Amino acid sequence: MRRRNLLLMLGVAAAAPLAIPPASAASPAQSGSVDPADSLVGLLYTPPAPVSGISLPQLDRLLAATRAHFTASRYRDLGAALPGLIATAEAHRDSSNGDARERAHALTARGYVLATELAAKHHSDLAWATADRAVQAAHHSGDPVAVGEAVRVLAITMRRAGRPAAAVALLERTAHDLDAHGPAARAVAASLWMTAAYTAACAHDAGTAHDLLAGAAEAVDRLPAGLPQRQLFTVGATQAQVDLYRVGVHTVLGEPDRAVPYAKRINPAALPTTERQARWGTDTARMWMRLGDQQRTLAALQFVDRVAPEEARRPALQALTSELLYTAMPAPGVRDFARRTGVLA
Structure with a gap:
């Protein structure tokens, strides 16, 4: 039965790989009731039997x-x-x-x-x-592309664990290595420069962060036109992605006013995936919050909830919603939004 079900799934994926239902179709109750990462525990310690055939x-x-x-x-x-x-x-x-x-x-x-x-x-x-x-x-x-993808998520984990300097060094070294392995590897390298810039910003190293963003923009410019996007990227190598990282970098560095022009010139509907659109909403919400504009912060969070309900219920977004809720003069509608996304019972 398991093999038959998996084969059916494969058939659907092969026949219509782009037929992805909109994320907004998920109900709030379905989106926030269980931590999706819990399923990984069994994967690591008592993995399921593989599907044969x-x-x-x-x-x-x-x-x-x-x-x-x-x-x-x-x-x-x-x-x-x-x-x-x-x-x-x-x-x-x-x-x-x-x-x-x-x-x-x-x-x-x-x-x-x-x-x-x-x-x-x-x-x-x-x-x-x-x-x-x-x-x-x-x-x-x-596969150098797979190596670059894996190093990127390891560096994110290192940053979150309080090791940003080591993470930046790992990302820079890997990006330099990938540069000699063709256009697909260089596209991954560009995403590593972006991640390195944000990581340096989280360590309050403004000079390095800005230099790395400039390197990311240059790396994207050097990519050939029409580079196929079939590779398994979780972050694409485009100038829109560089702009999105600029929003995050400037906000983390305490200069959100410098982030505003980049946030405004990004068309979120033109970003290639729902996850990236939600990231735009998340980063602009943080930017407006640092600028003290509660109404625009709420509007950005509501955008995230519309395009990707499960994103709005992640811990980081719930913390931002809670911060907005408990300001001295909460924006109209924030309490209803907090209830909708599980911040308030």
């Missing part, structure tokens, strides 16, 4: 379908899909050799990259374990 091309399509849960901010669905996907990829890795084994390592690494993204979004310490497994599998794959 799944070929590597089928597994590749299943990975793409699982990634679609992430890009659409469907985190409960992502948490439910990851254990079986990763267990099956690891089974392929353990039973293969040569090119097939390297390919299975790359699929395993990307599964753990998604697991780390999920754990990080929900402030779970499991991110350390999943990031380590992602990096180990990526190195065994020999």
Whole structure:
């Protein structure tokens, strides 16, 4: 039964890979009742049995379908899909050799990259374990793109654990290494420069943060036009993404007024995924909050809730909602929003 259901899922993914239901279809009750990262505990310590009879091309399509849960901010669905996907990829890795084994390592690494993204979004310490497994599998794959993806999520985990300087050094070293491996690897390197800039900003190193953002913009400019976006990126390499990181960097550095022009020139509807659109809403909400504009802060949070309800119920967004709720003169409508998103009972 499990194999039949998985094959049906693969068939749907192959037939209509872009038919992703809108994230706003999830109800508030469904979105916030369970921590999606909880499913990763069993993956790490008592992994499920792999599904037999799944070929590597089928597994590749299943990975793409699982990634679609992430890009659409469907985190409960992502948490439910990851254990079986990763267990099956690891089974392929353990039973293969040569090119097939390297390919299975790359699929395993990307599964753990998604697991780390999920754990990080929900402030779970499991991110350390999943990031380590992602990096180990990526190195065994020999795929520089997979290595870059895995290093990025490891660095995010390091930053959250209070090791920003080491994270920046790791990101810079890896980005330089990727520059020699072709356009796809250079696109990943550009995303590493962006992450390094934000990480430096979190360490209050303004000079390094701005230099790294300039490097990210230059790296994006050097990419060939029409670079295929089929690779498993969780952050794309575009100038709009650089602008989005500028918003976050300026806000974290305590200069949110400098972030406003970048926030305003981004068209969130033109961002490629729901997850990135929600990130724009999150970063602009933080920016307006630092500027003392409560009404615009609430409007940005409401935007997040419209496009990606599960994002609005993440710990970081609930903390921002709570901060807005308990200001001296809360914006009209914030109490209703707090109830809707689970901040108030």
